[in-house]
Amino acid sequence: MRPSLTPEQLERLAAILDRRFREVRREIQESLERSAEEHFIDLAGQVRDSAEEAMADLLVDLGASFLDRHIREHRDIELARARIKAASYGVCTDCGDPIGFQRLLAYPTAKRCLPCQEKRERGHPGQGTPSL
């Protein structure tokens, strides 16, 4: 259960995640601000006191779109950063093998090694293994 990443590799991946985290955060923010402006203009200023409520509504309204993808990515990055802190980053959550630096470079938020990811995408994970 020990990640096979060197401290240098981990640092590089953490930097990529940090940068992407800020980018996604800014994109979400900009998208919200754009929507909020339109929203506020529509309502002729009457909701300015409850900006947070309006934001919450907007998050729901915009749920299925661009923003949803970004919020999911934002959460994935947060989880990856938490795994780095917990020293479990870079270890496949399914089989416990190292995920591999090259795969993490391409997908810094990857939770599984490639064989497990492919197995999962083919569906029926765990079929033929009766034990828990």
Ligand SMILES: [Zn+2]
């Ligand atoms: Zn695996």
